Amino acid sequence: MATHFSNGDKILQAVLADTKLSELGEYTxxxxxxxxxxxxSENAIIRAVAMIIDGNENRYTQKEIYNQVSNYLIQKL
Structure with missing residues (x-):
């Protein structure tokens, strides 16, 4: 059965495929x-990237996305 990926999913996959990011985020x-x-995800890097893409897809302002991701990372890390 074929899986349908949204454009956001495809962007996420492309970003997460980056070798240096995956080393930094300690994920495969x-x-x-x-x-x-x-x-x-429990992984802060994966979740932060998803939050950025999701915020963009939902037409949040850059400031809203920044605040959301920044607050999450401060709390998580």
Whole structure:
């Protein structure tokens, strides 16, 4: 059965496939990540990237996205 990925999912997969980011975030990209799954991830890097993409898709302002991601990372790290 074929899986349908949204544009946001495809962007997420492309970003998470970056070798340096995956080393920094200590994760192994699978190529099947979705925004929904990533927003529930325990990994701060994966979740922060998903928050940025999701905020952009939902037409949040840059300031709203920045505040959301910044507050999350301060709390998580």
């Amino acid at each position: 990209p699978t190529g099947i990540e979705t925004i929904s799954d990533a927003l529930d």
